[in-house]
Amino acid sequence: MDGDSGRAAAEPVGIDLVAPEVFAPMLRKLTLAAVGVGIGVALVAAVWLSWPYAVVLGLVVAVPTIGYVLAFRRRRMWLRGTEIHAHRLFGARVVDLADATGVQLLVFPGRLSRIVLKVTAGTEIQLIPLAMYTDAGSGRELHLLGLRKLADALAASELAAAISVSEVLVTQLRAEARDAPLGERPLYRGVRLVRDKDAVSPVVLTDAEVAALT
Structure with a gap:
């Protein structure tokens, strides 16, 4: 029984704000379009160039887009215990x-x-997207299980800043669970703090600002 509990605790939890699967249909269309354009360019170029050069020109047009699609599909992030795993096109990172040694919003x-x-x-x-909001007041937030696991992992840290951010995530979790309006959600209020400053560059919330979100 204890072994089952240990395995369950170690189960990976996806923490992508927008899962790659959401964009799968669009990415398939983009890949097909890139292949079609590449073939078209090669056929047209073959009128003036030899076939090898025409094929190379078609590849130059199509390959960058296909590479971008492959890179995007590979991008994935998950949490296992206290470890954040981030996959990129080449290699992976574990934090x-x-x-x-530092935790910030x-x-x-x-x-x-x-x-x-x-x-x-x-x-x-490592940057972990937690939420994004438009000027109109809509947006997307990290799912409840992801927030819960991140909050638990941060709470296990010895850093005071990590504990503060963990409390913010717990408050956000409760707000999302009861479908609270945006004005009552700490992540949105954090964004509003920066917007009210008319900042244009990325802003790190101070310890006092993070504490005020809970």
């Missing part, structure tokens, strides 16, 4: 929240504003 202001968790562990830095 352990238990070894974090970072806001990227704009027409579509993002608030992310910035974790520093030695020389490694």
Whole structure:
């Protein structure tokens, strides 16, 4: 029984704000379009060039888009215990929240504003998107299980900043669970703090601002 509990605790939990599967249909269409355009360019170029050169020209047109699609499909992030695993096109990164030397909430202001968790562990830095909001007041937030697991992992840290951010995530979790209006959700209020400053560059919330969100 204890073994089952240990395995359940170690189950990976996806923490992508927008899962790659959401964009799968669009990415398939984009890939087909890139292949079609590449073939078209090669056929047209073959009128003036030899076939090898025409094929190379078609590949130059199609390959960058196909490469972007492959890179996007590979991008994935999940949490296993206190470890954040991030896959990219080439390789992967693992950052352990238990070894974090810095934890911050970072806001990227704009027409579509993002608030992310910035974790520093030695020389490694990992950004975990938590929510994004439009000027119109709509947006997307990290799912409940992801918030819960992140909050638990941060709470296990010895950093005071990690504990504060964990409390913010717990408050956000409760607000999402009861479908509270945006004005009562700490992540949205964090974004509003930065928007009210008319900032254009990414802003790190101070310890006092993070504490005020709970």
